[in-house]
Structure formats: structure tokens, C-alpha cells
Amino acid sequence: MEKPHVIPLMGFGTFGRNGKNGIDAILCALETGYRHLDTAQTYDTEFEVGEALRRSGIDREEVFLTTKISTDNFGPGALVPSLEKSLETLKVDQVDLTLIHWPSPNGRIPLEVYITQIADAQARGLTKLIGVSNFTIALLEETEALLGKGRIANNQFELNPILQNKKLAHYCQEREILVTCYLPIARGMLSEEPVLRAIGEKHDATPEQVAIAFELAKGYCTIPTSGRPERIRSNFKANSIRLSPDEIARIEMIDRNHRVVDPDWGPKWD
Numbered sequence: 001m002e003k004p005h006v007i008p009l010m011g012f013g014t015f016g017r018n019g020k021n022g023i024d025a026i027l028c029a030l031e032t033g034y035r036h037l038d039t040a041q042t043y044d045t046e047f048e049v050g051e052a053l054r055r056s057g058i059d060r061e062e063v064f065l066t067t068k069i070s071t072d073n074f075g076p077g078a079l080v081p082s083l084e085k086s087l088e089t090l091k092v093d094q095v096d097l098t099l100i101h102w103p104s105p106n107g108r109i110p111l112e113v114y115i116t117q118i119a120d121a122q123a124r125g126l127t128k129l130i131g132v133s134n135f136t137i138a139l140l141e142e143t144e145a146l147l148g149k150g151r152i153a154n155n156q157f158e159l160n161p162i163l164q165n166k167k168l169a170h171y172c173q174e175r176e177i178l179v180t181c182y183l184p185i186a187r188g189m190l191s192e193e194p195v196l197r198a199i200g201e202k203h204d205a206t207p208e209q210v211a212i213a214f215e216l217a218k219g220y221c222t223i224p225t226s227g228r229p230e231r232i233r234s235n236f237k238a239n240s241i242r243l244s245p246d247e248i249a250r251i252e253m254i255d256r257n258h259r260v261v262d263p264d265w266g267p268k269w270d
């Protein structure tokens with residue numbers, strides 16, 4: 001029987017990790033213990049991810065690879081060849097998870113056109129799992145109507161203590177769609193948050209580590225990134241912080257819907 005595909009909840013984002021410095025940072029992440037790398041066709045880091053993986057000497061099967069399909073590759077017949085090109089760039093036979101990066105800008109291409117193509121890519125064995133990113137509840141419902149229940153493994157969207165996206169996260173968790181938090185440390189904007197600082201003092205942790213520990217405690221996958229070795233390591237160490245139910249409840253109170261990634265062509269958020 002095939003092994004179940006477990007998605008490691010502590011991942012490493014690779015947006016901005018380009019070129020030699022990018023390879024060094026991704027390699028540092030692998031040496032630190034991260035076993036999930038998050039790339040995308042538009043980040044231009046697929047080569048860096050594959051290269052760091054090979055240089056690390058870690059077996060391919062031990063590292064979970066996620067990539068995302070650019071909205072430029074949604075047209076009829078375009079998605080599968082674009083994923084084949086991603087595999088070539090990564091120099092792997094298959095990725096573990098492929099996401100639709102964004103719903104088609106302004107709904108230009110109907111969902112059915114690209115969602116059926118990503119299902120086809122999975123059927124061809126190019127990716128073990130399929131999922132979406134920046135999808136709202138309405139889009140997830142439309143996807144389920146097209147593909148059936150249980151096909152979408154993951155929804156990746158902006159989530160951190162000051163943008164908790166509770167309604168969408170709850171919807172996903174009820175349907176066993178794993179939530180992945182992007183901007184999990186709000187791009188360094190959490191350092192002055194009093195509640196995170198106070199909880200951090202008790203655990204000898206930074207506000208960023210408390211944010212990551214919170215996301216893991218909620219059962220979410222989290223994919224912080226940094227180009228600096230000391231931060232790559234300290235973010236990973238958040239993995240061992242255990243927050244109390246009271247601390248989690250206090251963090252839940254600091255949500256203020258502070259959204260950063262909000263293009264004017266994006267979906268109407270929940």
C-alpha cells in the first residue's frame with residue numbers, strides 16, 4: 001500500500017531566496033532540520049530549491065516539495081507542460097504538492113479550465129497532492145463541486161497573529177484541508193506586539209517564535225523565510241515551544257485583520 005502523504009507543518013518559504021545567497025539560505029534551512037520547501041513558478045527559486053536539496057545530500061523522499069502554478073499557465077493545455085518544466089528546473093521526477101497560486105485574476109479564466117488541468121497533472125503522476133492558494137470559501141466550494149470531496153489537500157493564504165483569517169481557517173479545518181500560513185511572521189512586523197512579547201518572555205522566545213508556535217499549535221502548516229542563518233535557525237526552534245491554552249486564547253484576541261498581500265485583481269476575501 002502506498003504511504004500516506006504527510007505534509008510537514010514546519011516549512012521554509014523561498015520567496016526572495018534567489019541566486020547563490022538563496023541556495024545558501026535553503027541549504028542552511030535543510031541543515032537546520034526543515035523538511036518542507038515552498039517554491040513557486042513565479043518566485044524563480046525552483047532551481048535554487050533543487051540545487052540546495054542535492055547539495056544537502058538528504059534523500060529526495062525525506063523532503064516535501066511544494067510548487068505553485070502561475071496564473072499565466074492556466075490557459076487550455078498550458079498547465080501540465082508548465083509543471084513538467086518546473087520538474088525539469090527542480091530536477092526531480094515529481095513534486096509532493098502543487099498549488100494553484102491564485103484564482104485567475106478578475107476571474108478571466110473560468111475555474112473549471114485550470115482546476116481540471118491540475119487534477120490531470122496529479123493523474124499523470126507529476127504531483128502527489130494538489131491544492132490551492134488564496135482561495136476563498138466560495139472558490140473552495142466551487143472546486144469541490146468540480147472535483148468532488150477530499151481532492152484538495154491544502155489552501156495556502158496569509159495568516160499570522162494579526163491576520164488570523166478565522167472563518168476561512170475554520171472552514172478548511174472542518175473539511176480536512178490543511179491550512180498553510182504565508183507571511184507567518186508578518187514580514188517582521190510582530191516585534192512590538194505586546195502580547196507576543198509578554199508570552200515570549202515566559203518562554204525565552206522572540207515574538208516571531210511565539211507567532212510560529214501559535215500557528216503550529218492551531219494545526220496549521222507555517223512557512224517563514226529568512227536569508228539570515230541565525231533567523232532561519234531561531235524560527236525553526238519555535239517548533240519546540242508549547243503554548244498553554246490560555247496563551248493561545250490571548251493570541252487569538254490580537255487579530256486585527258491586518259492584510260498585507262491584497263492585489264486589486266485578487267478575490268473578494270472572506
Ligand SMILES: NC(=O)c1ccc[n+]([C@@H]2O[C@H](COP(=O)([O-])OP(=O)(O)OC[C@H]3O[C@@H](n4cnc5c(N)ncnc54)[C@H](OP(=O)(O)O)[C@@H]3O)[C@@H](O)[C@H]2O)c1
Nearest residue numbers: 013014015182183184185186187188208224225226227231
Ligand atoms: N501563496 C502566496 O500567494 C504567497 C504569498 C507570499 C508568500 N508566500 C510564501 O510564504 C513564505 C513566507 O512569506 P514571506 O516571505 O512573504 O513573509 P514572512 O516569512 O512572514 O517574513 C519574511 C521576512 O521577515 C524577516 N524575518 C525572518 N525571520 C525573522 C525574525 N525571526 N525576526 C524578524 N524578522 C524576520 C525576513 O528578513 P531577513 O531575510 O532579513 O531575515 C523577511 O524579510 C514565502 O517565502 C513564500 O514561500 C506565498
